[in-house]
Amino acid sequence: MNSDPNPSNPPQEIDPTAGSARAPVWLFVLVALLAFWGMGFLDNHGGGFDPLVYKPYKSRKELEEDQPRSGNDAFRKGQKVFDAYCFLCHQATGKGLPNQYPPLAGSDWVQAKDPGRLIRLVLDGIQGTITVNGQQFNSAMPPWKENLTDEDIASVLTYIRGNQEWGNSASQVTPDQVKAIRAKMAGRSTAWSPDELLKVNENE
Amino acid sequence: MTIFLFFALALSWFGLVFEPQLQLGNAQPATNVVNTAELYPQRRPGLAKQGLEVYRSLGCASCHSQQIGQTGRTYDVALTDAGTNRAEVVRALLRVMPEATAVELEKLVAGPMPLKVLKDVTRAVADSAVEKLEPTGAKAVVKVIPTGPDIAHGWGKRRSVAEDFLFDQPVMLGSQRIGPDLADVGSRLPVAEWHLLHLYNPKIVEKKSVMPPYRFLFEKRKTGREPSPDALRFTGEYAPERDCEIVPTDQAKALVAYLLSLRADTVIFETPVTVAVPASTNAPAVSTNAPVAGATNAPPK
Numbered sequence: 001m002n003s004d005p006n007p008s009n010p011p012q013e014i015d016p017t018a019g020s021a022r023a024p025v026w027l028f029v030l031v032a033l034l035a036f037w038g039m040g041f042l043d044n045h046g047g048g049f050d051p052l053v054y055k056p057y058k059s060r061k062e063l064e065e066d067q068p069r070s071g072n073d074a075f076r077k078g079q080k081v082f083d084a085y086c087f088l089c090h091q092a093t094g095k096g097l098p099n100q101y102p103p104l105a106g107s108d109w110v111q112a113k114d115p116g117r118l119i120r121l122v123l124d125g126i127q128g129t130i131t132v133n134g135q136q137f138n139s140a141m142p143p144w145k146e147n148l149t150d151e152d153i154a155s156v157l158t159y160i161r162g163n164q165e166w167g168n169s170a171s172q173v174t175p176d177q178v179k180a181i182r183a184k185m186a187g188r189s190t191a192w193s194p195d196e197l198l199k200v201n202e203n204e
Numbered sequence: 205m206t207i208f209l210f211f212a213l214a215l216s217w218f219g220l221v222f223e224p225q226l227q228l229g230n231a232q233p234a235t236n237v238v239n240t241a242e243l244y245p246q247r248r249p250g251l252a253k254q255g256l257e258v259y260r261s262l263g264c265a266s267c268h269s270q271q272i273g274q275t276g277r278t279y280d281v282a283l284t285d286a287g288t289n290r291a292e293v294v295r296a297l298l299r300v301m302p303e304a305t306a307v308e309l310e311k312l313v314a315g316p317m318p319l320k321v322l323k324d325v326t327r328a329v330a331d332s333a334v335e336k337l338e339p340t341g342a343k344a345v346v347k348v349i350p351t352g353p354d355i356a357h358g359w360g361k362r363r364s365v366a367e368d369f370l371f372d373q374p375v376m377l378g379s380q381r382i383g384p385d386l387a388d389v390g391s392r393l394p395v396a397e398w399h400l401l402h403l404y405n406p407k408i409v410e411k412k413s414v415m416p417p418y419r420f421l422f423e424k425r426k427t428g429r430e431p432s433p434d435a436l437r438f439t440g441e442y443a444p445e446r447d448c449e450i451v452p453t454d455q456a457k458a459l460v461a462y463l464l465s466l467r468a469d470t471v472i473f474e475t476p477v478t479v480a481v482p483a484s485t486n487a488p489a490v491s492t493n494a495p496v497a498g499a500t501n502a503p504p505k
Binding site for chain 1: 223227228231237238274275276277327348363365366471473474475476478
């Protein structure tokens with residue numbers, strides 16, 4: 001800085017310089033708290049960034065619950081039955097567990113044109129090596145005829161057969177269909193084996 | 205420093221401009237819930253579109269907003285059909301309404317339907333009530349009721365959403381509320397003649413109104429051999445001289461057509477609300493001179 005041509009006349013005053021000071025800790029804490037609060041606020045009021053969700057709804061799910069309900073009550077009921085009895089093995093995604101429990105999503109057994117075998121399978125259970133979508137599974141499913149009513153079974157089968165989230169789109173099952181097969185199979189006390197089931201005509 | 209400034213501005217541009225454009229920029233009319241065959245919203249008819257320009261030029265938006273807010277929602281449960289097994293229904297009702305007595309309920313169940321079972325409850329309570337009632341063969345419904353100060357005013361049945369403004373250019377949202385909100389005025393006050401009288405002199409229909417009269421939208425002229433079919437029909441002190449009549453200009457007709465086309469009563473996915481009768485669609489009434497027989501002109505309290 002010393003550009004004075006005359007060295008015998010040094011500058012009396014030095015230019016002020018900026019030092020550095022430590023930023024107070026409370027400022028960081030305050031910013032962190034504000035950011036935390038902001039995230040929480042966004043989470044509660046942002047509607048999940050869904051363009052269709054407006055105040056006072058907080059998520060698409062809440063909004064869907066308030067839509068007028070009509071028609072497929074069996075499907076909704078079936079979901080409840082599934083969540084209570086089936087999801088432990090077959091999982092909420094319907095994909096089952098590899099090498100243990102067979103999938104329902106995309107399964108050729110589930111999506112059969114007529115639900116005759118499926119109803120028998122749920123009523124009396126199944127045991128033995130079963131081939132689902134080309135994969136073999138060997139475990140047992142308990143009989144449900146004591147625990148589930150005709151309506152429960154019909155609705156849960158409607159749910160797994162028609163669940164589009166799983167990619168299934170088979171027809172509904174009515175309580176009357178279950179009732180008929182339950183009456184026909186009243187004497188049976190053992191679980192089905194897959195081979196035995198395959199011999200049953202689907203639409204009976 | 206500059207880089208921070210740039211990020212601060214870029215971030216808010218993303219949040220306030222870019223993201224909404226991504227979400228709503230391509231919005232298409234779609235989700236009419238009650239009448240699925242019909243899309244919502246529909247374009248306004250030509251006269252109403254001209255009315256929007258009149259609305260804009262008169263500065264109506266500086267005193268009237270067009271946006272209904274909603275702060276919450278509540279649920280009612282109603283029994284629509286008691287079925288055949290009355291005793292079983294009464295037993296289920298006793299579990300749902302513990303404060304009522306069996307004798308009362310028997311009388312109610314035998315009475316007219318729908319019967320209000322629960323009022324002002326949460327969704328979970330309403331759902332569990334329906335679950336208790338339905339196995340008895342009775343039919344019960346959960347009603348969704350939006351709440352909030354605007355809805356309590358009677359300005360509309362549901363909140364306004366982006367979809368409502370899809371075809372408006374410009375959107376006359378308004379921010380001041382010196383007068384009432386007009387987002388649903390077409391279904392709240394569906395009579396064209398009411399609007400014409402109100403524009404001519406607001407005090408005719410609303411004694412306490414602070415709205416200025418818009419007489420220049422009307423023409424005062426000598427009555428011909430026959431009175432004009434469009435002429436306003438006055439009662440009492442506001443009537444013009446004996447041989448004169450007050451006739452709305454095209455501007456007034458267009459403005460009224462626009463006001464009648466302002467309807468936010470179609471139930472769409474974003475705004476669930478249980479309507480008593482399937483709401484008529486948002487097709488606005490275009491006629492400006494035929495009063496609806498028997499319709500009341502009184503604004504809702």
